[in-house]
Each structure stands twice: as C-alpha cells, then as structure tokens.
Amino acid sequence: MCGIVGIVGKSNINQALYDALTVLQHRGQDAAGMVTSKNGRLFLRKDNGLVRDVFRTRHMKELIGNVGIGHVRYPTAGSSSSAEAQPFYVNSPYGITLAHNGNLTNVEQLAKEIYESDLRHMNTNSDSEVMLNVFAHELSRRGKLQPTKEDVFAAVSRVHERCRGGYAVVSMITGYGVLGFRDPHGIRPIVFGQRHTEEGVEYMIASESVALDVLGFKLIRDLAPGEAVYITEDGQLHTRQCAKDPVLNPCIFEQVYLARPDSIIDGVSVYKARLRMGEKLADKILNERPDHDIDVVIPIPDTSRTSALELANRLGVKYREGFVKNRYIGRTFIMPGQAARKKSVRQKLNAIDLEFRGKNVMLVDDSIVRGTTCKQIIQMAREAGAKNVYFCSAAPAVRYPNVYGIDMPSVHELIAHNRTTEEVAALIGADWLVYQDLQDLVDSVGGGKIQIEKFDCAVFDGKYVTGDIDDKYLQHIEKVRSDLALTAQQVANNATIDLHNSSAG
Numbered sequence: 361m362c363g364i365v366g367i368v369g370k371s372n373i374n375q376a377l378y379d380a381l382t383v384l385q386h387r388g389q390d391a392a393g394m395v396t397s398k399n400g401r402l403f404l405r406k407d408n409g410l411v412r413d414v415f416r417t418r419h420m421k422e423l424i425g426n427v428g429i430g431h432v433r434y435p436t437a438g439s440s441s442s443a444e445a446q447p448f449y450v451n452s453p454y455g456i457t458l459a460h461n462g463n464l465t466n467v468e469q470l471a472k473e474i475y476e477s478d479l480r481h482m483n484t485n486s487d488s489e490v491m492l493n494v495f496a497h498e499l500s501r502r503g504k505l506q507p508t509k510e511d512v513f514a515a516v517s518r519v520h521e522r523c524r525g526g527y528a529v530v531s532m533i534t535g536y537g538v539l540g541f542r543d544p545h546g547i548r549p550i551v552f553g554q555r556h557t558e559e560g561v562e563y564m565i566a567s568e569s570v571a572l573d574v575l576g577f578k579l580i581r582d583l584a585p586g587e588a589v590y591i592t593e594d595g596q597l598h599t600r601q602c603a604k605d606p607v608l609n610p611c612i613f614e615q616v617y618l619a620r621p622d623s624i625i626d627g628v629s630v631y632k633a634r635l636r637m638g639e640k641l642a643d644k645i646l647n648e649r650p651d652h653d654i655d656v657v658i659p660i661p662d663t664s665r666t667s668a669l670e671l672a673n674r675l676g677v678k679y680r681e682g683f684v685k686n687r688y689i690g691r692t693f694i695m696p697g698q699a700a701r702k703k704s705v706r707q708k709l710n711a712i713d714l715e716f717r718g719k720n721v722m723l724v725d726d727s728i729v730r731g732t733t734c735k736q737i738i739q740m741a742r743e744a745g746a747k748n749v750y751f752c753s754a755a756p757a758v759r760y761p762n763v764y765g766i767d768m769p770s771v772h773e774l775i776a777h778n779r780t781t782e783e784v785a786a787l788i789g790a791d792w793l794v795y796q797d798l799q800d801l802v803d804s805v806g807g808g809k810i811q812i813e814k815f816d817c818a819v820f821d822g823k824y825v826t827g828d829i830d831d832k833y834l835q836h837i838e839k840v841r842s843d844l845a846l847t848a849q850q851v852a853n854n855a856t857i858d859l860h861n862s863s864a865g
C-alpha cells in the first residue's frame with residue numbers, strides 16, 4: 361500500500377505533487393519520489409525518507425513542468441534501498457516513468473521474460489521496475505514515433521494479460537501524457553478528478569480521494585477494475601476498459617486500516633464504514649455478554665478512533681481518550697522490521713492513568729496483526745491501574761498472508777495464525793478478547809453498495825481473489841520476505857553500491 365499521484369496541470373505542479381504526497385504519507389513512510397517533465401526533459405528526485413525530508417527547497421526549485429507523477433513507498437517487494445524508491449524510469453520508448461501501489465505475484469517469471477524475450481535490463485529487484493518494463497516493451501512493440509491513445513490503451517491491455525497480482529499505477533509518457541490504470545480485480549484503490557483554474561482544467565489521479573479534496577480537485581470517480589485513464593499533456597481526458605473479464609474485488613483492509621477515514625473508495629465512505637464496524641462489534645459484545653461490566657471504552661489511536669466512538673455509543677458506555685499519541689511518530693505497522701515496530705509503540709503512545717485506575721476498560725483497535733501494539737498497550741493499561749483489561753478488534757483475526765501490496769508475507773508473524781481467540785487473548789494478556797465476525801465486516805463496508813461483488817478478504821479467510829495463489833507461492837514469499845529474511849538482506853543492501861537516477865542529493 362504505497363501512495364501514488366499523477367497530475368496534468370496548466371502551470372508548475374511540483375508543489376501540488378508535494379502536497380498530495382504529504383496527504384498520502386500514511387500509505388508509505390519509507391521513501392518518496394516525484395518526476396516532472398518540461399520541454400521533453402525529465403526532473404526526478406527520490407530517496408528514502410518522509411516527503412518533507414526527501415524534497416528540500418533546492419530540489420523543489422528544479423522539479424519544473426506542468427506534468428508529473430509521485431510516490432510514497434512502503435516496500436512489499438525487493439528491498440528498502442533508495443534505489444528502489446519510485447518513480448522508475450526507462451528511456452525507451454519515449455522516456456517512460458512509473459509509480460506503483462501493489463504487488464505482482466508472477467514477478468520472477470516476468471523478470472525472466474523481460475530479459476530473455478524482451479531483451480531488457482533491470483537494475484533492481486523491484487516488481488514495479490518489472491511492471492514498467494512490461495509496459496514499455498508493449499508500447500514499443502506498437503512501433504509508433506508518436507503514440508496515440510489507442511497505442512497506450514493497447515499496451516495496458518497487454519500489461520493486464522502478462523502481470524498478475526494487485527496494482528494501481530500512474531505512469532508518464534514524456535511529451536505525451538499521464539496514464540493511470542487499475543488491475544482487473546480492482547484490488548488497490550485509484551481515483552481521478554479535476555479542478556478549474558484560470559488557465560484551464562487540471563487533472564489529478566491519486567490513490568485516495570482525500571488527496572483530491574485537499575488540493576481542491578473534484579472527484580470524478582474511481583477507476584473501474586481493469587480500466588485506464590489517459591490525460592494528454594494538452595488536457596484531453598480519455599478512459600478505456602482494457603481488461604477482458606474485469607470484476608471488482610477491492611481490498612477490505614483499506615477500509616479497516618490503510619486508508620484515511622476522510623477518503624471515499626469505490627463509493628464507500630471509509631469513515632462511515634468504520635462507524636458501522638463499531639456498531640456491529642458492539643452488537644457482538646452485547647450478544648456475548650449481555651450483562652458486561654465495561655466501565656469505559658478507550659481507542660488505540662489513531663485508526664481505531666472512529667469505530668471505538670460508535671462502539672461506545674451503541675454500548676451506552678463512556679468513550680475516553682486514555683492514550684495520548686505522539687504526533688511526530690509515524691504508523692507502526694508499516695515500519696520495516698519488528699525491532700523498530702516494537703520500539704515505536706512505547707514511544708508513540710502514553711496512558712493517562714486516571715482513565716484506567718480501578719476500571720474495567722474495553723480497549724478497541726482496528727485490527728490485530730502481529731500483536732505488537734496490543735501486547736504492549738494491555739500491559740500499559742494494567743500498569744496504569746486497570747482492574748480488568750478487555751480488548752476488541754474491529755476486524756476479524758488476521759490469519760493469512762497478504763500478497764497484493766500489504767507487507768504481511770509470513771504466517772508465522774501473524775499472532776492469530778492457527779490460534780483460537782482464547783489462545784490469542786492469553787498471549788496478548790487480555791481478560792476478554794472479541795474479534796469482529798467477517799460477515800459483519802463485509803456488511804459494514806458493503807453497506808448496501810451492490811456494485812461491489814466481493815471484497816478481497818484473503819488476510820481473514822485465506823481466499824485469494826485472483827485464484828492463482830497456491831501454497832508453493834506462499835511458501836516462497838515467506839522465504840524471501842519474512843522479517844528474518846529481510847534482516848539478512850539488510851546487511852547485504854548496506855554493502856551495495858547502487859546505480860540509480862535521482863538528481864543530486
């Protein structure tokens with residue numbers, strides 16, 4: 361779950377790209393990048409770090425042009441080396457740059473094809489560089505000096521035929537336009553919108569509608585699964601369905617945790633979905649223990665706040681902010697490596713003792729994944745003097761890996777894998793643990809929206825919507841992407857000298 365943005369504007373768009381990336385920062389904290397284009401030249405800056413650290417005034421001054429794309433990264437493939445920050449660039453044909461949110465599941469086969477049949481070179485282990493080369497090769501095969509929209513859409517169709525997995529993509533074809541496209545299952549989110557300026561209409565493509573809102577763009581709509589939008593540099597907007605059998609199976613974890621609550625994804629308000637999650641969870645609690653003795657409901661900031669609020673309302677119990685969050689520490693779950701994640705929970709959250717002393721507290725989180733957060737939080741609640749510590753999760757137990765762009769590659773890192781609710785409760789030290797039921801989560805998000813046929817709920821039920829994920833693949837990603845494997849790689853990365861195309865540091 362990285363953040364992507366593309367803009368076709370009427371004046372320099374570097375500041376707009378920067379602002380959009382800061383709004384999408386919650387989708388990736390490891391690296392940031394943007395590329396702009398003017399008079400056939402590209403200006404690229406990318407590096408590890410937050411948006412505010414990667415782009416200093418001296419870089420911004422050089423990022424000129426009315427068109428460009430940007431990215432914030434949370435790695436799910438390759439390494440966290442700055443060489444794998446995005447956008448990626450290939451010089452042929454035309455000069456193409458690309459930024460990607462998601463994860464390709466047939467990346468090794470594609471990398472082989474690219475080398476052996478397409479005669480292309482790649483310089484990193486990033487799946488996004490692979491995807492760029494597939495797209496570039498397919499566009500190049502059209503053999504045009506000047507690509508038309510038909511050529512561009514035909515190349516996207518070929519990408520859909522060759523690439524497997526989840527992907528939302530922005531790409532810039534130097535001198536021609538900016539393209540956005542979504543995988544045939546619509547797993548990862550992508551929207552586009554427009555704003556009117558004195559110079560004319562400007563367009564933006566982004567991961568989440570909140571980026572459009574904040575920059576004064578009006579949401580036109582989500583891209584449909586398999587669909588592409590192509591905006592030429594002179595401001596002509598074209599859309600086309602490029603997949604054979606598209607079906608909408610959006611990732612439900614976007615609604616649980618990944619997206620900002622003020623975004624609307626596939627017509628669903630994330631905020632409202634989270635309120636409904638709180639309502640359903642309250643009903644389950646009342647069902648399990650009609651005569652419960654909960655004195656106070658306390659959210660674990662930030663993401664669980666919305667559902668905790670509605671849960672407390674429904675239970676008729678006080679809602680209290682018992683934990684204060686350090687606003688300068690980022691999101692824990694998307695940090696690379698368990699040591700950093702563990703350390704960050706204590707740095708990030710501190711208890712207000714008087715909300716806990718002598719009380720039966722119900723702590724609410726949006727999800728329990730590795731258990732890093734809840735274990736420490738429950739201990740803090742006890743140290744603050746709670747009588748009983750109950751815990752509930754607005755999402756069901758996370759028991760299976762994600763292969764479509766969330767870095768949960770290893771079942772052994774998931775606290776609920778092969779464990780019952782009671783076993784997890786004992787492990788995290790809760791006196792009572794309640795998980796949302798999957799059907800209730802689906803109903804909370806679906807909320808009567810019939811156009812969503814089926815969500816990707818694989819982390820909860822182990823059913824992968826693309827239908828091509830087998831045990832062999834899952835064992836493979838566990839081997840290459842688990843925390844243990846990444847720690848070993850880290851040593852290797854530090855010793856690597858990178859060849860990459862960022863402008864001067």
Ligand SMILES: O=P(O)(O)OC[C@H]1O[C@H](OP(=O)(O)OP(=O)(O)O)[C@H](O)[C@@H]1O
Nearest residue numbers: 662663691692693728729730731732733
């Ligand atoms: O069980 P775990 O492996 O700890 O993962 C789950 C936790 O991580 C996330 O919080 P995070 O700190 O990333 O972000 P937030 O501030 O948006 O809640 C999520 O909201 C849970 O609190």
Ligand SMILES: NC(=O)CC[C@H](N)C(=O)O
Nearest residue numbers: 361362435436437461462
């Ligand atoms: N989280 C993502 O969307 C990651 C994009 C891409 N797979 C990478 O690792 O850079």
Ligand SMILES: [Mg+2]
Nearest residue numbers: 660661662663
């Ligand atoms: Mg959290």
